[in-house]
Amino acid sequence: MNQFKYISPKTKEEALEILQEKKSDACIVAGCSNVLPNIRNKKINPKLLVDIVNIEQLKGIYRKEDKIFLGPLTTINELIYSEVIFKEYNVLTQAAEQFADPLVRNTATIGGNLVTASPAADMAVPLLTLGAVIKIESIRQKREVKLKEFFLGPGKTVLQDDEMIVGIEFEQSDINKNGYFVKLGKRKAMAIAIVSLALNLEIKRNKIIQIRIALGSVAPIPIRLTVVEEFLKNKEINNKLVEEAVSKVGEEVNPISDIRASEEYRRYISGILFKRAFNKLT
Amino acid sequence: MKKIEIEFTINGKKRKIFVKPNDLLINIIRNDLYLTGSKYGCGIGECGACTVLLNGEPVLSCLTLALTIDGKEITTIEGLAKGDELHPMQKAFLKNGAVQCGFCTPGMILTATVLLRENSNATEDEIRDYMRGNLCRCTGYVQIVKAIEECASEGKTS
Secondary structure, eight states, X not given: OOOOEEEOOSSXXXXXXXXXXXXXXXXXXXXXXXXXXXXXXXXXXXXXEEEOTTOXXXXXXXXXXXXXXXXXXXXXXXXXXXXXXXXXXXXXXXXXXXXXXXXXXXXXXXXXXXXXXXXXXXXXXXXXXXXXXXXXXXXXXXXXEEGGGTEEETTEESOOTTOEEEEEEEEOOXXXXXXXXXXXXXXXXXXXXXXXXXXXXXXXXXXXXXXXXXXXXXXXXXXXXXXXXXXXTTOBOOHHHHHHHHHHHHHHOOOOOOSSOOHHHHHHHHHHHHHHHHHHHO | OOOEEEEEEETTEEEEEEEOTTOBHHHIIIIISOOTTSOOOSSSSSSOTTEEXXXXXXXXXXXXXXXXXXXXXXXXXXXXXXXXXXXXXXXXXXXTTOOSSOSSHHXXXXXXXXXXXXXXXXXXXXXXXXXXXXXXXXXXXXXXXXXXXXXXXXXXXX
């Protein structure tokens, strides 16, 4: 394996200073489950690994007024065992339970899953339907970016070389309580999604008050289906509406053909997964 | 490259060694400490053959930098038996013929002990779900699941 230096700062401020100084020579690691395979496959060649796993400020799941805050170092297993996530943001629990395998889930972090910016990122899809906001810091500035504006392309995000994620936040609301996640892969363990879908829904008297739909592996980035969402909002639920929505889902997604599935199949199955999720929640 | 000293506990014994920043835990365990029970399989976190317990939790030692275990506690398959007395999970694997080529066995057994610690009455479905990151390329899953089920039903979790 290529050589690199290693440093493990104990505070956020220390880590940001290192990033400010080293810029693109530095690579942040936490769980290492993406970075180490990438170094070994020679996809990346960082001169310095900045291991942030010991920074307590970046850990934890807690309530802040009417919001919930996730430290970026929250592991996938911590999400699975969190009672507040299970009760109020169940779509995230469901996605965490389908993430890789129990061994990887012990070290892989939610922040790592987002910065990797895979089009198939399992945690990005439910976080999109929860309306998550990403808190970003550098020595220069602090800023917040909506998750749906965070990804730029495969492996690319709005993060600058000197910035890092310091938190993930989303609101406590009725729509966030009622969610469903479904992932189609070749097998259960370690499978990269062929298509994944999250749906959050608020219904009153058979009418859709609010709806958020997100999909993975159907575009260069995990996406929200805003056209379908607009189409369904304030409508009375009936079979015809669902069938129309299913075909609109297939139109709005923008998949490619690759080793896992063809474009046509992905368009078709996106609609099917939407229907499954919709029926589950209504 | 400059080596750095780390101190940790492995199978109950304190050890101090020097490691390079890019040394992987699996290589240190096998090549420096001569504990060859843990296996190097895929090297990219797909197969689970390199599973060890880090502070009691199963992790993949091929995706763990040796430097990061400073001050922590490691258990490998060699640390499960008490003297000549095998761990109940090891006995159950032997009794049920759950070992074929043996390459996946150390990882399987370590993950299985944590499964039963968390869920001592695990059903077949729960066992299969929890063990999904440990691959057996002899495909001897039926016997492996049977061994874990037997351990669960007898309440022998440690």
